[in-house]
Amino acid sequence: MAAIATIFALIQPAFAQTKTIAALGDSLTQGYGLIQQEGFVDQLQAWLRARGHDVIIANAGVSGDTTAGGLSRVEWTLGPNIDGMIVALGGNDVLRGIAPETARTNLDGILQSARAKEVPVLLVGISAPGNYGPDYKSDFENIYPDLSTKYDTLLHPNFLSALMGREDLSGLMQQDGIHPNAQGVALVVEEIGPQVEALLERLD
Template sequence: MPRTPSLQLSRRALIAGTLAALPAHALAAAGPVVTILGDSITAGYGLPARSALPVRLAEELRRMGVQAVVRNAGVSGDTSGAGLARLDFSVQPGTAVCVVALGGNDLLRGLDPKLTRANLDRIIRRLKQRRIGVVLAGIGAPPQVGRSYARDFNAIFTSLAREHGVVLYPDLLAGVVRNPALMQGDGIHPNARGAQVIARRLAPVVAKALKGRG
């Protein structure tokens, strides 16, 4: 899930500019705000903007009869630590539910699962302090990384969801990651069809979380 300084800066500027262009009354009229805090999968790496996960998620929610504004707060290359560092910037006031979709780059870099868990724990705590609902999206560690590491990494998400009482979506790439027809050539990022599948599976979970905020 690659990152370059220029891309990171431009994405953050784009996020900030988009948020600034949407006044509070306009957001309220369009429905509750869902922010997806994530990495390149959220950001839509390798995809046209219209095919990125946040856009697809908004479409799927509308198909379910749920009106919501979905904000893209994904930055390619971000680890859980980087997401924590920009949390207050990226998850703007007015967010009803935040989908926390971080950890994939921690896994790729072989970071200590204890560190990943600590970062995600702090993210969840700060969101709850702000009275923002949380959907925690996990990412599945393949056994090739080592059974012990995979076990410890995969346990992060279930244990945090249980500890904090937040909604869990166990694996963001479920149903996509091992299907070449739904993945880009790098085998890491979903293609446009894959993003659509993720959005379709994630939408009911987000809709439930939004309902719980009502």
């Protein structure tokens, strides 16, 4: 009996390895226009679990949120049970024409908070449109690789890159042309998923 108890004590931690990753983002993360099971967070969690990962993805997405909004709530997002974080913000900054330097400062503050709590991060960027000019586009898109290098995060340059360059997006996007539908989200998850797996490796 003592031997059995010893073996049980040794293997018990193996059943307590669930990792929790907070997905801090905007409507793309929150799952705007979709039922819960179809959204990014739920599809990502299902994709990871199907590949054998014991993980919870906590939905910290707020529709309409900017990088400033993310900065304002990062401290309570990084609660004691959070092991890692996906940061996917910036789309609403671009839609509002917010200066790249402002977005950079906000994202820098978010990553500072994660570093202070020793929480590994996957930073997810966005593709800025060209209607504000090439300098704005370049300055905004460069925020993500620059900060990823500064804070040694994992990086996925563009949340929607899995959908870019396709001739026909009608079957992958919602009617607003901004948010992917369930099928589009599935493609996004397939592309981002391996980098979330890499994030999980940093949590061990």
